[in-house]
Amino acid sequence: MSNTHAPAHRPQDLDDAIAGGVGESPLRPDGTLKVRGDFAYSSDLWAENMLWGATLRSPHPSARIRSIDIGPALRAPGVHTVLTAADVPGRNLYGLKDIDQPVLAEDVVRYRGEAVALVAADHPETARRALDLVEVDYEVLEPVVDAELAARDESVPKVHPGGNTVRYQPIVKGDPDATADVVVSGTYTVGMQDQAFLGPESGLAIPAEDGGVDLYLATQDLHSDRKQTAAALDLDPELVRMTMSGVGGAFGGREDLSMQVHVCMLALRTGRPVKIVYDREESFFGHVHRHPARMYYEHGATEDGDLVYVRAQLYFDGGAYASKTPVVVGNGTTLGVGPYDVANVSIQGWGMYTNNPPCGAMRGLGAVQPAFAYESQMDRLAAKLGMDPVELRVRNAISRGDTTPTGQVLDYPAPVAELLRRVRDLPLPEAQHPDTTPDIRDLPGGASNTTHGEGVVRGVGYGVCIKNICYAEGADDFSTARVRLQVVAGEPLAMVHTAAAEVGQGVVTVQQQITRSELGVERVNIHPNDTSVGPAGSSSASRQTYVTGGAVQAACRAVRERLLALTAERYGEPPSELSLAGGKVVSASSGVLADIAEVLGSEVVEETREYHHRETFPLDEQGHSERAQVQHAFSAHRAVVDVDTELGLIKVVQLDCSQDVGKAVNPESVVGQIQGGSAQGLGLAVMEEIQVGEGKIRNPSFTDYLIPTILDMPPMNVDVIERGDPNAPYGVRGVGEPPTISSTPAIVAAIRAATGKELTHVPVGPEHVIG
Amino acid sequence: MDFLRPACWSEALEAKANHPDATPVAGGTDVMVELNFDHRRPETLLDLTRIEQLREWSRTERDGVASVRIGAGVPYSRLIDELGTSLPGLAMASRTVGSPQIRNRGTLGGNLASASPAGDGHPPLLASNAEIELESVRGSRTIPIGEFFTGVKRTAMAPDELVAAVHVPVSTGPQQFSKIGTRNAMVIAVCTFAIALWPDRRGVGTGLGSAAPTPRPATEAEAFLAAALTDADQWDDPRPLPDSITERFGELVAHAAAPIDDVRGTAGYRTHALRVLARRTLSWAWDEYRGDTEFSGRQRCA
Numbered sequence A: 001m002s003n004t005h006a007p008a009h010r011p012q013d014l015d016d017a018i019a020g021g022v023g024e025s026p027l028r029p030d031g032t033l034k035v036r037g038d039f040a041y042s043s044d045l046w047a048e049n050m051l052w053g054a055t056l057r058s059p060h061p062s063a064r065i066r067s068i069d070i071g072p073a074l075r076a077p078g079v080h081t082v083l084t085a086a087d088v089p090g091r092n093l094y095g096l097k098d099i100d101q102p103v104l105a106e107d108v109v110r111y112r113g114e115a116v117a118l119v120a121a122d123h124p125e126t127a128r129r130a131l132d133l134v135e136v137d138y139e140v141l142e143p144v145v146d147a148e149l150a151a152r153d154e155s156v157p158k159v160h161p162g163g164n165t166v167r168y169q170p171i172v173k174g175d176p177d178a179t180a181d182v183v184v185s186g187t188y189t190v191g192m193q194d195q196a197f198l199g200p201e202s203g204l205a206i207p208a209e210d211g212g213v214d215l216y217l218a219t220q221d222l223h224s225d226r227k228q229t230a231a232a233l234d235l236d237p238e239l240v241r242m243t244m245s246g247v248g249g250a251f252g253g254r255e256d257l258s259m260q261v262h263v264c265m266l267a268l269r270t271g272r273p274v275k276i277v278y279d280r281e282e283s284f285f286g287h288v289h290r291h292p293a294r295m296y297y298e299h300g301a302t303e304d305g306d307l308v309y310v311r312a313q314l315y316f317d318g319g320a321y322a323s324k325t326p327v328v329v330g331n332g333t334t335l336g337v338g339p340y341d342v343a344n345v346s347i348q349g350w351g352m353y354t355n356n357p358p359c360g361a362m363r364g365l366g367a368v369q370p371a372f373a374y375e376s377q378m379d380r381l382a383a384k385l386g387m388d389p390v391e392l393r394v395r396n397a398i399s400r401g402d403t404t405p406t407g408q409v410l411d412y413p414a415p416v417a418e419l420l421r422r423v424r425d426l427p428l429p430e431a432q433h434p435d436t437t438p439d440i441r442d443l444p445g446g447a448s449n450t451t452h453g454e455g456v457v458r459g460v461g462y463g464v465c466i467k468n469i470c471y472a473e474g475a476d477d478f479s480t481a482r483v484r485l486q487v488v489a490g491e492p493l494a495m496v497h498t499a500a501a502e503v504g505q506g507v508v509t510v511q512q513q514i515t516r517s518e519l520g521v522e523r524v525n526i527h528p529n530d531t532s533v534g535p536a537g538s539s540s541a542s543r544q545t546y547v548t549g550g551a552v553q554a555a556c557r558a559v560r561e562r563l564l565a566l567t568a569e570r571y572g573e574p575p576s577e578l579s580l581a582g583g584k585v586v587s588a589s590s591g592v593l594a595d596i597a598e599v600l601g602s603e604v605v606e607e608t609r610e611y612h613h614r615e616t617f618p619l620d621e622q623g624h625s626e627r628a629q630v631q632h633a634f635s636a637h638r639a640v641v642d643v644d645t646e647l648g649l650i651k652v653v654q655l656d657c658s659q660d661v662g663k664a665v666n667p668e669s670v671v672g673q674i675q676g677g678s679a680q681g682l683g684l685a686v687m688e689e690i691q692v693g694e695g696k697i698r699n700p701s702f703t704d705y706l707i708p709t710i711l712d713m714p715p716m717n718v719d720v721i722e723r724g725d726p727n728a729p730y731g732v733r734g735v736g737e738p739p740t741i742s743s744t745p746a747i748v749a750a751i752r753a754a755t756g757k758e759l760t761h762v763p764v765g766p767e768h769v770i771g
Numbered sequence B: 001m002d003f004l005r006p007a008c009w010s011e012a013l014e015a016k017a018n019h020p021d022a023t024p025v026a027g028g029t030d031v032m033v034e035l036n037f038d039h040r041r042p043e044t045l046l047d048l049t050r051i052e053q054l055r056e057w058s059r060t061e062r063d064g065v066a067s068v069r070i071g072a073g074v075p076y077s078r079l080i081d082e083l084g085t086s087l088p089g090l091a092m093a094s095r096t097v098g099s100p101q102i103r104n105r106g107t108l109g110g111n112l113a114s115a116s117p118a119g120d121g122h123p124p125l126l127a128s129n130a131e132i133e134l135e136s137v138r139g140s141r142t143i144p145i146g147e148f149f150t151g152v153k154r155t156a157m158a159p160d161e162l163v164a165a166v167h168v169p170v171s172t173g174p175q176q177f178s179k180i181g182t183r184n185a186m187v188i189a190v191c192t193f194a195i196a197l198w199p200d201r202r203g204v205g206t207g208l209g210s211a212a213p214t215p216r217p218a219t220e221a222e223a224f225l226a227a228a229l230t231d232a233d234q235w236d237d238p239r240p241l242p243d244s245i246t247e248r249f250g251e252l253v254a255h256a257a258a259p260i261d262d263v264r265g266t267a268g269y270r271t272h273a274l275r276v277l278a279r280r281t282l283s284w285a286w287d288e289y290r291g292d293t294e295f296s297g298r299q300r301c302a
């Protein structure tokens, strides 16, 4: 169905020899289980004698808690304990960047859905019903709901004592007051998107005899969870042991804590295993969402189409707690002009507290919102100049050696112009013969039979984006890998142990592939993810193949060194002459020396290594930094859409992507990431929005929060190129996020081409199209 | 929670009489969602899936009109596969319901008893003047579909009654169904429209969904169109419809709606979309009618 151009194994201008596992697409170890429905997710966890936890949440976006009476709930048969803020053993605050969110609300609630009390009971239904018996007396307050107003107006009530600004960041490059012959401006808004992962938040906590707790859960970052949980439990982190248990998707929504501390508190209090599983509705309240944004843009250019300046003000609604808002502001402002070379830049970004649902990490963090705005602006500019939109973008594309708005010189390939040309040159869908009646499933509205061709107009649009990869702005970004090589049943077996969360992206496969390549062995096992090995950091920022891949590579090389030293001792050949391949030690001069198994004998070779990527540095007050971000990734999309201009219904007919991935460690996974990311970007373009009114989510279910189905996601031409980054292991470049970013503006551009409407909000709804 | 599993229809009626507050379960595609959301906590569930007779359909004649009697437990997938020719409007609507899984499990009886304003089965039944056969231990009665829906999720069913079947006249002319949703599959209707032409009785049927507290016909639009077609002798000698007719029909359909603003769409959009759907479905139905008449005319000559 879909036409994919997987990358060829072409040589890199890198010193690393790429052979064996790296660059192939072996079966995922979890693939068959998942497809057959046999994979155990964290919601399937079960323990003997287990209790069920449930969470009482605030019905108000802003209120003072006058009193809480847990008596009636506690007396209900089957209820084992009811806990409130007073029962939090340690620090009743957590957070990823700013530690500002209570584990359980104390005297105020700041969003509808904030956790207020916990119940453990012998049956999930008993626990849920007991929640109704907890009596909370609220003094309801007027919620703060407008982020821009909160930024501008001092009289807006303070959501937190320190004020409503989580982060303000300006970026200035060149002359902030530059002028130009051709000017376009616009105001753009992005709705609140949900990660819509399919496996709801869930975990099972088992109290341990040493006073600690073992938590089995689905998360993106075990060590970050452990640090925050231990502080709240007032336990030594060593006593809080976490084990990854089948993750049903994440997309950023599992970076913040949800049930972690709660379920551990209940287990420690009752002395029994306790499980918490959210249902879908609770999940909408139990995790952060993508920041809605309002963005004011002005672009100035010469008559020839050279960008002279970009000025922008970006307002991000962070909701009640900070979560990743500081990073969203950092990414949004630093990447706010897009993948273009612009001499004069003046951008200001605000991340604000409000009483809306908290917003945090989601695929494309902070880069999705401005990309919709700057790409819309590029189309507007092209229209004003009478230029082809691709030509305008190519003309201004950033490339290797250029300087970003923060003053960073791109010292690695940045093939933006090439990606644009390539995606433009991919085949377009074949035109329907005028005499054939179209299948209604191929038309807007699909099987709903709303058009037989009436009102349908086709449009084509483009989008291109830039995304920083890995943590930035001075964060020490690293991962840890432990690799053990030993002989099992006569064969060398490598065991890889990291805490890198497999959230569906395939990092388990990548670790196996790297180990196979580096050690020349066939059998590689993955140790379950847990906190008994050092941190891997989060499965976010498109970073795990880069960072954990780098750590596995380093640990393998350390193991190899020891193995070769053993060989050298035994066979008298210098290690520099030796290599590993096909389960054998090979000498450059005398060929195969021995089986790895023979050399190892009963020896167990184990090495643990950390991989830290190149250092990054914070932004100064002008938004300058020698290296704010370690790497950038780029993708370009072309969308072809049919729009029923009378009804406003949309069918994306084809969505094509060219992306530079540096090195495709697993080409099939790369294509999967591009397809999945594009689908998520399509969702934001035409349907996905959490509707919030007066601080309350109006559509907390998959009945009304719509995500694309197979009939909405069209076939794709995926064109992967590999321009290796000399600074990254194997030359890799983060893959997961860019396709989520550039797909949205491409689709909206195509809808504009079909309708002539301005379309300044995503998702685009029928009413925008006919309005 | 009690779970009653009657093996036959009379046992089911007994059970419902003894437990009037029992919640019947057919496909469960509405009931289970309500249980999950905790919108409903029934003491007793009454499982209807073992009753063979609810899963049968048959051809009947009612007051001289060829009809199909559809057991309340017939799922959408069978309406599509087995009744697409005789009840095309209902089959088209069935195709738009949920996903293949939902169409395999979800039943017409469940759709009716849920009485959601957005139930996709309702508009084509309205356009066909279907009748609902209700039964209890007290006996059986049949009421016109127009009298079945009494409010949002409320029906004329008595607490001891069950839906036994739906009687739908076999089509005598073209039928169409259109549904607006903001995704191309698996979507609750923003609004729906059904139209049926009945050349035998020179009548027009319509049904609107998600456009008012209950599904309803656009009675004025029906009367207008039927009269316009008769006056211009269009039934026997069909010619292209003047735009003024389709426009007016669209307006009257839009006029029949009393929609609201909600998370799925605004009242204004719903009204607009109904007007467009009314015009389009009429033109498709009319094209088909003209084609059929031409075709049967040629056959007569040959």
Ligand SMILES: Cc1cc2nc3c(=O)[nH]c(=O)nc-3n(C[C@H](O)[C@H](O)[C@H](O)COP(=O)(O)OP(=O)(O)OC[C@H]3O[C@@H](n4cnc5c(N)ncnc54)[C@H](O)[C@@H]3O)c2cc1C
Binding pocket: B023, B024, B025, B026, B027, B028, B029, B030, B031, B032, B033, B048, B072, B073, B096, B097, B098, B099, B102, B105, B106, B107, B108, B109, B110, B111, B112, B113, B114, B118, B119, B120, B121, B161, B162, B163, B164, B186, B187, B188, B189
């Ligand atoms: C994912 C999903 C998508 C859906 N999409 C659509 C859609 O596109 N369009 C649409 O219209 N609906 C849709 N629905 C709703 C549902 O599938 C339909 O309303 C379906 O027809 C219900 O039939 P059922 O047999 O599953 O009913 P059940 O859930 O078993 O019952 C529904 C109601 O009818 C009562 N009931 C059932 N049978 C009888 C009887 N014989 N006598 C008296 N009362 C009875 C039950 O007590 C209950 O109140 C969807 C549901 C889901 C979960």
